[in-house]
Amino acid sequence: MGLRHEKLDVYRLSISYVAWVFEKVDGLRGVHRSARDQWLRASQSIPLNIAEGNGKAAAADRRRYFEIARGSALECAAIQDVLVVGKALDEAESQQRKTELDRIVAMLSRLGGRGYSVKEDSAPYALADFDSDPESRSRSR
Numbered sequence: 001m002g003l004r005h006e007k008l009d010v011y012r013l014s015i016s017y018v019a020w021v022f023e024k025v026d027g028l029r030g031v032h033r034s035a036r037d038q039w040l041r042a043s044q045s046i047p048l049n050i051a052e053g054n055g056k057a058a059a060a061d062r063r064r065y066f067e068i069a070r071g072s073a074l075e076c077a078a079i080q081d082v083l084v085v086g087k088a089l090d091e092a093e094s095q096q097r098k099t100e101l102d103r104i105v106a107m108l109s110r111l112g113g114r115g116y117s118v119k120e121d122s123a124p125y126a127l128a129d130f131d132s133d134p135e136s137r138s139r140s141r
Contacts, residue, residue, distance in 0.1 A: 005054040010107035014046040014069070017076070017100055024089065032088045039079045045072035046104065059113065066112040073104045 005011050021043040028036035046069045053065025077098050083089035 003051075005051040008050065008054065008111075010104055010111065011047055011050045011054075013100060013104055013107070014050060014073075017097065017104070018043045018047060020097060021076075028083075028088055032083065032086060035079055035082050035086070035088075039076065039083075042072045042075040042079060045069065046076070050108070053111075063112045066108045070105050070108040070112070073101045073108070077101050 021039055025036045025040055049065045049069035049072065053062045053069065056062045056065065080089060080094040080098060084091045084094050
């Protein structure tokens, strides 16, 4: 039968990502130990928060857990960058897995029911006088 969260594509994709992380962390020792521990925590946080969020009845609660899972996926991408710079992870392999993380983030954004685009109110910019000559600005005051 299966639980509801197990039917979600994003959950299955995140479990696949965690399995890959478990394989990769086996070889991380010494200087990479803190990144290893953080990567394990962040990667596991993705499916755990998806499962918990999917069990919530209130939309706001669901959204909160999906946002936490989304943040953990973004954190995993940053950890991969750290490991690539530290020569502990192959850049091409990391890029391939970042594509999966990007899919996870997009799916979680849709499940959360909010858009995640960056928006600014343009009104404050329209009111400003951006004269390139500082002398003329001081004379007009």
